[in-house]
Amino acid sequence: MSTHATAGDAATPVAGSPRPAAGRWWRVAVPVVVAAAWLAAYLVNEPLWDAVVYHLLGLRPQSRLGSGVHFFLTDSVKIVLLLAGIIFVVTVLRSYMSVERTRALLGGRREGIGNVMAAGLGVVTPFCSCSAVPAFIGFVAAGVPIGVTLSFLIASPLVNEIAVGLLATMFGWKIAGLYIAAGLTIAVSAGWVLGRLGVQRWVEPFVFETRLGGQVIDSTAGLSLADRVRMGREEVGTILRKIWPYLLVGIGLGAVIHGWAPQDFFARYAGADNPFGVLIAVLVGVPLYSNAAGVMPLVQALHDKGLPMGTLLAFMMAVVALSLPEMILLRRVLRPPLIAVYLGVVATGITAVGYLFNAIL
Amino acid sequence: MHIKILGPGCANCHALERRTREAVADLGLTAEISAVTDYPTIAGYGVMSTPALVIDEQVVAAGHVPTKAQITGLLTAANTGH
Structure with missing residues (x-):
């Protein structure tokens, strides 16, 4: 059954897209752009919040409020980025096991x-x-x-x-x-x-x-690479939706301990x-x-x-x-x-x- | 056509049920869709990773949520098979 579905999926873009050759470029370009954007966001995270909290808001790094707020903002973004990356990669890799x-x-x-x-x-x-x-x-x-x-x-x-x-x-x-x-x-x-x-x-x-x-039936056999990538993407969304309250409480407590x-x-x-x-x-x-x-x-x-x-x-x-x-x-x-x-x-x-x-x- | 969604009621089970209902509606099929949350029954189908999709007592997918297009394919195959 799955072989039928795969053949059907592969045939669709060729029939439906005006530029069939573009499909191959997208397969390389999209992952590269996404990975680059992820890395850029990760690298810019701490300097960005340094500038916002310590310069724009004028809070001092030595003050309790300053270090607590900075910890909260930096950690929230950093952990969400890390989570998205880890969950995606692990889900795709694990889909080869069942x-x-x-x-x-x-x-x-x-x-x-x-x-x-x-x-x-x-x-x-x-x-x-x-x-x-x-x-x-x-x-x-x-x-x-x-x-x-x-x-x-x-x-x-x-x-x-x-x-x-x-x-x-x-x-x-x-x-x-x-x-x-x-x-x-x-x-x-x-x-x-x-x-x-x-x-x-x-x-x-x-x-x-x-x-x-x-x-x-083997739950992950016969999936195409596109299926595995889609599962990885969906899993990132599902898990982030499920755990964000725990994440906020955890980071909030961390910030309080950090500052106070x-x-x-x-x-x-x-x-x-x-x-x-x-x-x-x-x-x-x-x-x-x-x-x-x-x-x-x-x-x-x-x-x-x-x-x-x-x-x-x-x-x-x-x-x-x-x-x-x-x-x-x-x-x-x-x-x-x-x-x-x-x-x-x-x-x-x-x-x-x-x-x-x-x-x- | 009898369709069963096997799973204890996690987020993925609901996603599978939603997509299946959409696929059934799009195809204009008359199907009875039910959710099976009872563990011995789920295990009785030989399913160890939920959610799973059962069409006329045949397990056609387990452990992941197929796309609507894939579910449509599975439904069509099962429908023409009879």
């Missing part, structure tokens, strides 16, 4: 190697949390062990592509790399531990009774000297619900106030990976004891990673 292919790769794997593969595939597979339940049923019904399935479901939100991109641009590739390694390690070990605990008895029975009917919080306020409660710092960060982060883009301005502002990187990464992971809406979703297939153990094991892993990074960084 949940169906991931399941085929995981089918019949033993625990251990299965957990490692599942965590890795969790990062590269196109996956939205709204598909978590059908994917869980599909994996388990196809014989993928529960622990391996959970490694996939933990890695997918924990190693978040938006967080990777933002960490890399704000703190460098070393921190981004450590974050990826830590997220994968937590997903592998938490899935393995949960599998060892024999949690099958806490999975809703209907999952095992579901018979997979129909033919499995006393220099030693956070360092006193969650600084490197406080042995409970990471624990506090995780306990605060778990009930908070935001996404990677919303939490990053906070992380940046808190980093400026002297909080150690391990504590901040633990905070971010707790906010992004463990959330009430996700638990409510998983409750459809997992019984409360398993939800509790899941939360406990993942939170413990995140805390351990936080302390480890504070010790080595």
